[in-house]
Amino acid sequence: xxxxxxxxxxxxxxxxxxxxxxxxxxxxxxxxxxxxxxxxxxxxxxxxxxxxxxxxxxxxxxxxxxxxxxxxxxxxxxxxxxxxxxxxxxxxxxxxxxxxxxxxxxxxxxxxxxxxxxxxxxxxxxxxxxxxxxxxxxxxxxxxxxxxxxxxxxxxxxxxxxxxxxxxxxxxxxxxxxxxxxxxxxxxxxxxxxxxxxxxxxxxxxxxxxxxxxxxxxxxxxxxxxxxxxxxxxxxxxxxxxxxxxxxxxxxxxxxxxxxxxxxxxxxxxxxxxxxxxxxxxxxxxxxxxxxxxxxxxxxxxxxxxxxxxxxxxxxxxxxxxxxxxxxxxxxxxxxxxxxxxxxxxxxxxxxxxxxxxxxxxxxxxxxxxxxxxxxxxxxxxxxxxxxxxxxxxxxxxxxxxxxxxxxxxxxxxxxxxxx
Amino acid sequence: xxxxxxxxxxxxxxxxxxxxxxxxxxxxxxxxxxxxxxxxxxxxxxxxxxxxxxxxxxxxxxxxxxxxxxxxxxxxxxxxxxxxxxxxxxxxxxxxxxxxxxxxxxxxxxxxxxxxxxxxxxxxxxxxxxxxxxxxxxxxxxxxxxxxxxxxxxxxxxxxxxxxxxxxxxxxxxxxxxxxxxxxxxxxxxxxxxxxxxxxxxxxxxxxxxxxxxxxxxxxxxxxxxxxxxxxxxxxxxxxxxxxxxxxxxxxxxxxxxxxxxxxxxxxxxxxxxxxxxxxxxxxxxxxxxxxxxxxxxxxxxxxxxxxxxxxxxxxxxxxxxxxxxxxxxxxxxxxxxxxxxxxxxxxxxxxxxxxxxxxxxxxxxxxxxxxxxxxxxxxxxxxxxxxxxxxxxxxxxxxxxxxxxxxxxxxxxxxxxxxxxxxxxxxxxxxxxxxxxxxxxxxxxxxxxxxxxxxxxxxxxxxxxxxxxxxxxxxxxxxxxxxxxxxxxxxxxxxxxxxxxxxxxxxxxxxxxxxxxxxxxxxxxxxxxxxxxxxxxxxx
Numbered sequence: 001x002x003x004x005x006x007x008x009x010x011x012x013x014x015x016x017x018x019x020x021x022x023x024x025x026x027x028x029x030x031x032x033x034x035x036x037x038x039x040x041x042x043x044x045x046x047x048x049x050x051x052x053x054x055x056x057x058x059x060x061x062x063x064x065x066x067x068x069x070x071x072x073x074x075x076x077x078x079x080x081x082x083x084x085x086x087x088x089x090x091x092x093x094x095x096x097x098x099x100x101x102x103x104x105x106x107x108x109x110x111x112x113x114x115x116x117x118x119x120x121x122x123x124x125x126x127x128x129x130x131x132x133x134x135x136x137x138x139x140x141x142x143x144x145x146x147x148x149x150x151x152x153x154x155x156x157x158x159x160x161x162x163x164x165x166x167x168x169x170x171x172x173x174x175x176x177x178x179x180x181x182x183x184x185x186x187x188x189x190x191x192x193x194x195x196x197x198x199x200x201x202x203x204x205x206x207x208x209x210x211x212x213x214x215x216x217x218x219x220x221x222x223x224x225x226x227x228x229x230x231x232x233x234x235x236x237x238x239x240x241x242x243x244x245x246x247x248x249x250x251x252x253x254x255x256x257x258x259x260x261x262x263x264x265x266x267x268x269x270x271x272x273x274x275x276x277x278x279x280x281x282x283x284x285x286x287x288x289x290x291x292x293x294x295x296x297x298x299x300x301x302x303x304x305x306x307x308x309x310x311x312x313x314x315x316x317x318x319x320x321x322x323x324x325x326x327x328x329x330x331x332x333x334x335x336x337x338x339x340x341x342x343x344x345x346x347x348x349x350x351x352x353x354x355x356x357x358x359x360x361x362x363x364x365x366x367x368x369x370x371x372x373x374x375x376x377x378x379x380x381x382x383x384x385x386x387x388x389x390x391x392x393x394x395x396x397x398x399x400x401x402x403x404x405x406x407x408x409x410x411x412x413x414x415x416x417x418x419x420x
Numbered sequence: 421x422x423x424x425x426x427x428x429x430x431x432x433x434x435x436x437x438x439x440x441x442x443x444x445x446x447x448x449x450x451x452x453x454x455x456x457x458x459x460x461x462x463x464x465x466x467x468x469x470x471x472x473x474x475x476x477x478x479x480x481x482x483x484x485x486x487x488x489x490x491x492x493x494x495x496x497x498x499x500x501x502x503x504x505x506x507x508x509x510x511x512x513x514x515x516x517x518x519x520x521x522x523x524x525x526x527x528x529x530x531x532x533x534x535x536x537x538x539x540x541x542x543x544x545x546x547x548x549x550x551x552x553x554x555x556x557x558x559x560x561x562x563x564x565x566x567x568x569x570x571x572x573x574x575x576x577x578x579x580x581x582x583x584x585x586x587x588x589x590x591x592x593x594x595x596x597x598x599x600x601x602x603x604x605x606x607x608x609x610x611x612x613x614x615x616x617x618x619x620x621x622x623x624x625x626x627x628x629x630x631x632x633x634x635x636x637x638x639x640x641x642x643x644x645x646x647x648x649x650x651x652x653x654x655x656x657x658x659x660x661x662x663x664x665x666x667x668x669x670x671x672x673x674x675x676x677x678x679x680x681x682x683x684x685x686x687x688x689x690x691x692x693x694x695x696x697x698x699x700x701x702x703x704x705x706x707x708x709x710x711x712x713x714x715x716x717x718x719x720x721x722x723x724x725x726x727x728x729x730x731x732x733x734x735x736x737x738x739x740x741x742x743x744x745x746x747x748x749x750x751x752x753x754x755x756x757x758x759x760x761x762x763x764x765x766x767x768x769x770x771x772x773x774x775x776x777x778x779x780x781x782x783x784x785x786x787x788x789x790x791x792x793x794x795x796x797x798x799x800x801x802x803x804x805x806x807x808x809x810x811x812x813x814x815x816x817x818x819x820x821x822x823x824x825x826x827x828x829x830x831x832x833x834x835x836x837x838x839x840x841x842x843x844x845x846x847x848x849x850x851x852x853x854x855x856x857x858x859x860x861x862x863x864x865x866x867x868x869x870x871x872x873x874x875x876x877x878x879x880x881x882x883x884x885x886x887x888x889x890x891x892x893x894x895x896x897x898x899x900x901x902x903x904x905x906x907x908x909x910x911x912x913x914x915x916x917x918x919x920x921x922x923x924x925x926x927x928x929x930x931x932x933x934x935x936x937x938x939x940x941x942x943x944x945x946x947x948x949x950x951x952x953x954x955x956x957x958x959x960x961x
Contacts, residue, residue, distance in 0.1 A: 122692070173865065196883055212932040213886070213954055226960060229827075241879075342680070347687070348692075377707065
């Protein structure tokens with residue numbers, strides 16, 4: 001097997017980044033220091049990768065020298081020789097090797113122990129908190145409708161210049177973070193289906209038919225809410241389907257993407273990034289992180305799919321010259337409980353890490369890791385509010401008024417190189 | 421909870437790529453080449469980029485395309501006002517019915533005593549047939565209008581009196597192969613599309629969104645069939661019994677990991693979702709209640725092998741016989757005790773009656789509606805049928821807030837269209853259609869089922885809804901063969917829009933007919949059918 005170092009030399013990332021091979025390992029922070037003077041990029045795109053089901057933070061970034069970790073995790077613990085060290089306390093899950101080069105180059109920031117007060121252990125309540133950036137009151141979960149935090153970001157942009165496809169959401173339903181009535185969101189489930197069929201036999205009639213249908217969807221019909229919902233979706237469908245199809249036909253990936261769903265979804269975003277000048281936000285999700293049972297195998301497979309897909313995507317967009325225009329952020333509704341259950345898995349927990357990738361990201365570790373000895377009813381106590389991470393990407397990366405969007409002031413983390 | 425397969429429901433569990441470094445090195449090699457030609461490549465990309473602007477679809481003449489704010493496009497018609505214009509229909513004929521019509525709670529007046537709805541009789545029966553069933557053919561609707569609302573509701577609710585043998589024959593003739601997952605969907609599709617007893621199927625669909633399980637994790641077609649039968653056969657009965665049954669249901673035991681719930685280290689998945697998603701909702705129990713009730717369910721497991729019959733098995737040795745403190749009560753509780761204790765919480769009745777009202781009527785019901793339905797529910801000892809009967813009789817069910825205000829689920833859209841168009845079909849061509857719109861039966865996106873309502877609508881599902889209309893227009897032409905006329909504009913208006921003038925639709929059709937004057941008349945008919953089915957009005961029901 002290749003050593004990690006020699007793998008790194010051959011990796012796509014080493015080639016495209018055009019940088020020298022790092023002589024110090026790890027050296028995220030050192031690289032970051034050189035980065036402070038990078039020119040601001042004209043486009044700022046945020047790509048969200050959601051890890052659905054509650055990713056096990058402790059087996060993602062492993063405290064491999066902490067005895068408490070081994071006491072709590074037992075058979076589910078990863079051993080020091082398995083992990084890829086980040087420093088002498090923490091290491092990557094071995095299946096994250098594909099993204100390790102991004103860490104080495106200082107392109108990966110890890111915010112540790114993210115969470116919020118009064119954590120919910122319900123997937124849906126917790127997701128709702130993250131998606132709509134709400135403050136739980138500690139008593140009752142409030143799942144509601146309304147715009148998501150990224151929907152609110154899009155809503156405050158100038159509607160006359162926002163364009164037809166400001167956001168691409170890959171999946172069969174709209175990600176609630178992106179929910180907005182005022183902004184067209186393109187939800188792409190599969191490329192083949194993402195087009196409007198015509199009546200091929202009666203072409204002229206079919207054209208008039210489309211004009212009529214389009215106009216019909218713009219005609220108010222006694223129910224402003226429904227008119228807006230249906231009319232907006234139809235317009236987004238019409239514009240988005242043309243844009244996405246044309247981009248796909250014209251795009252040639254610079255790398256071979258892994259044969260996985262996540263990679264396929266990210267490829268659609270790469271196409272959008274390259275051809276769609278209006279794109280501001282992209283969203284993909286990978287499910288299955290709810291590892292109540294058989295965790296070692298299942299979690300490993302998921303992290304492999306995640307890291308390989310992100311590495312390929314990053315290499316591809318870099319090869320197309322967009323490396324300064326994109327920041328990728330991960331999130332998951334909660335981490336998992338430190339002690340394992342009897343089914344070879346872990347139950348719902350609280351705090352976990354957030355990853356941010358990008359050329360403009362100052363790589364390194366941020367925030368404090370959650371303590372394994374000072375627990376709250378068996379669960380981790382968060383150390384960084386997730387909304388500080390949102391504030392960071394909103395204010396420091398997208399240049400948006402974070403306080404308004406997040407309903408309060410959350411201190412940004414200095415992990416973006418430009419636009420201070 | 422369970423792996424959420426939102427993006428790709430066909431993703432086979434545990435089979436992502438096995439490629440590791442090899443693949444990446446391959447990519448790197450490929451990139452080495454492209455790096456050498458990166459300059460020209462990027463130049464080429466830039467060239468293409470310049471031509472890649474989004475081409476706006478030509479918009480209807482009166483106004484320029486204005487994205488994303490919808491603007492009035494058709495000249496508003498002067499005549500019909502916001503209220504519906506009743507067509508000249510006879511008053512409902514009240515017929516003596518075989519079964520007496522019980523009014524479980526005296527307080528709230530029924531639609532028969534206080535009709536404040538403003539709907540025509542045809543609108544009322546069409547509404548109840550859409551919501552409590554899967555729509556109607558022209559003859560179904562005409563018949564319902566003639567027997568009246570009361571008799572229509574009685575036939576739906578007291579369905580045992582209705583002969584459904586034609587369905588049994590159709591299912592038998594369908595040649596279903598239950599080894600295939602898609603055949604489970606065809607099986608259920610045929611039942612929904614062709615049963616004369618639609619309410620139990622509708623209730624099964626309701627429960628499938630709540631007491632849900634998914635093939636992706638369960639992995640056993642027969643277990644899913646059993647669960648589906650349970651939801652249909654017991655779904656109108658006692659909620660208490662249904663909850664006790666679902667806790668022993670093999671598909672559920674797999675789906676929420678109950679079978680892994682052992683005395684030594686309880687697995688909380690089932691206990692949590694029982695309270696969060698099936699009975700109470702967050703805020704009505706504590707984390708301690710989750711832990712304690714998980715102990716009560718320890719030992720509820722399965723026996724048997726996949727595809728060879730999986731059954732419930734109580735593993736005494738894995739059951740925790742200790743004392744539990746749960747929702748303020750203390751004792752050596754087992755799973756059935758937990759269900760009984762939960763149902764003693766006032767919130768349990770409010771929770772499920774709200775779910776029922778939202779499924780059948782509209783979201784965010786007024787508290788007085790839930791007060792009434794909860795009372796009916798508790799008085800009837802938790803019988804679902806009594807609540808459904810009561811809600812179908814409430815004047816609020818026929819209010820402007822309820823009438824045609826729901827986004828049709830993909831299943832409703834497809835099955836109602838099949839019924840309206842009178843397709844006599846084996847179901848094969850329809851089975852996969854709802855998948856593309858975001859609803860794959862037997863494979864919910866996660867343990868909370870489908871979010872439903874407005875969440876059905878996004879740009880992707882919008883395209884699929886329009887494309888389904890295109891397919892239906894084509895299939896109808898094939899069935900009717902050339903020269904045979906498709907339903908015309910007035911017939912469609914009467915069938916699909918309850919015969920009530922729809923100014924937007926009328927304006928659109930006037931425009932379309934003017935613009936296509938002189939074109940092939942069959943092509944025009946086909947397009948008119950498409951415009952009805954693909955238009956905004958029929959996305960609501």
